[in-house]
Amino acid sequence: MVQLLGKVIIKSTIEVKTGMRIGGPTEGLKIGGIDTPVIKDAYGKPYIPGSSLKGKLRSLTERKEGKSLDPKSGIHICQSVDEYKQCEVCKIYGVMGITSNSIPLLTRLIIRDTYLDEGSITEEMKENLEFPWTEIKTEINIDRRTGTVSRVGGLRNPERVPAGARFKDCEMIFNLYEQEDKDLLKKVFESMLWLEDDYLGGMGSRGYGKVEFKDIEIYYNKASDYETGQTELKPERKINGNWTTPAQIVEHFEEIKAKLQ
């Protein structure tokens, strides 16, 4: 049987460095609706769905590990339980396509939705934004043969979250089932570091979606803490000291790992 040893709780702020587009449902019939809106919460503010961030971190890890990708879904799928036993991607992010009666196929990482820090959109920024929290970037497609603006679909007006926006209280939870999982946790921070040199959301090749993780706080709630109610994330329980960026945490991971006891 597998027993949950505890939960590592990772808090951070995500800062948008270049305009970011995580697409939402089109506003279709709404008058004056945007044809390419960003995803928004029930208050009309952009947010980062946990599934978008998790999907991106997964795909960066798949590429880094050199996993073969399923042609249909474009993601890596373990073909057998034996493959899963060796597969860091599926152990962290979850397995698809196979079932097992012999061992539990566990997912270690949970990522919650992350909401906008309204204060990060300053009054000065608001004066230049087309909408209360977002901007419209006019994109022009140039026809390479003629060098002119293409007629069909030539102009696009994607909505973006502006550079400088911050999303606060990003929460990731990593379940520790066995001692070896501590090394899998390091892979999560490595993928965050990869993401900082990649992009979140769409149109990354056009320069969109550069993000940084800031003010990272790591806590460890071990199984016995849930029996005594000692799970509050108090500052004195933080285990990452003054290392608050993915790069610093990866560099000093062994020291942080030693505190997962």
Ligand SMILES: [Zn+2]
């Ligand atoms: Zn796998």
